[in-house]
Amino acid sequence: MKENTGRIDALLNGVESLKMSNSVGSLDGEFGVDGSRAGGGGNSKSVVAAVGFAMMFGAFAGLGAMVMKWHMRPKDWERRNSFT
Secondary structure (H helix, E strand, C coil), X not given: CCCCHHHHHHHHHHHHHHHHCCCCCXXXXXXXXXXXXXXXXXXXXXXXXXXXXXXXXXXXXXXXXXXXXXXXXXXXXXXXXXXX
């Protein structure tokens, strides 16, 4: 027999374990005994949603401020800002 058979077997066992793991990185299934999802990635999703909502609100507030400033400009703004 060859000398490296133990090393090759160990490598193949590692590859087999990686193939068996699921999307949440668990070998026993996505849900635990108590019904909660394994991995617990729910908190990060809510943080991402909150940050996205805050950015959307900021963009709309900035757009609203630009529209308000545009509507409140003086009537003769074109003549005052010209070079002639």
